[in-house]
Amino acid sequence: MSKKTKGLLYNFIGFAIIFFSIRYGLTHFFGLEGLTRSLIAFGIGTLLAPKFQTVNTKEGEKLFMKWIFVKGIKEVE
Template structure:
């Protein structure tokens, strides 16, 4: 699997890990229905999920991560 594909799958997994619980809380606990819980879960997930990016460097292909709760940019090994 290429590093570009891995970066995409990491982004997807990070998004889903925040989207599903937020959506479930909005629908089941808060009693919302319709489009609003999905919209709230989308916005929360976009801001809270880590961002992964594939880059070609002089040393080769690498994946980097930036997250709201961690300072700076980190390399994923």
């Protein structure tokens, strides 16, 4: 699997976990339903999800991650 594919997959998985967790919480704790619940979960998920990106360097393609809860940019093995 290429680094670009891994980055895309990691972006999707990270967002999906946060999105569905927030969506469930909004339903369970606040009683929100319908489009409002999904839009709020989308906004929060977009802000909180880690971002993965591939970069071409002299050593080859590398995958990097940036996240609000981790200081700086980290290289993913």
